[in-house]
Amino acid sequence: MASPSCGRAHDVYDATCPCRHMLDLLANKWSALALGALEDGPRRFGALRARLDGVSPKALTATLRRLEEHGLIDRTVYPAVPLHVEYSLTPLGRDACEPLALLRRWVVDNIGRFPPAVLEVPAAVR
Template sequence: MRNCATGRHDHHDVYAAQCPCRDVLDLLANKWSALAIGALEDGPRRFGALRNRLEGVSPKVLTATLRRLEAMGFVTRTIHPAVPLHVEYELTALGHSVAEPLAGLRTWVERHLDEITAP
């Protein structure tokens, strides 16, 4: 176990109520975060392209999701000076490192959906 840099506790423990691990887990377990990371695996995308790929997401929710991913270091936002502004989102090295396990989860869901009892 690793010592906690926040000083809130002795080690990282996602089961501990005060561990900041929970904030990261909350973000990554969110469907829009998992899908946005997957949509960025092949390279940078503009906001509109992301919105089109993530069918059903509202611009407000996508903006909030991308801001949280950026704040936690999973995504970078680059503004290219142009008229109109050209903004691209791209996975960081940290984002690429979490993309693989999230891809596994997405693939598992697709493969096993027919076995899951729907409510």
């Protein structure tokens, strides 16, 4: 399928291919984890933040905005005091969850094969 941006078949190795935007988003750890956290159903911001241990409110907000802009999640605002906002997967987001779950599982299953330096948790995270 020809891309309007790159003028030929989609090729993620081509710098002008629009596929790179989605690949960049999905390859981000907070995106992959946020989508996984939404697989069981809608969640509020606080519940997502609690599930994604170590994410800052700023990073989570930016991640959720990007996921929404790319059509992977929906943000629903319920009129209440205080405001009630829920995030949920779109059909596109649900489709993205399958390969991301395989990647997460692969990492867990192969953690013992990684070099020791890779496994060190940065002091800032501890």
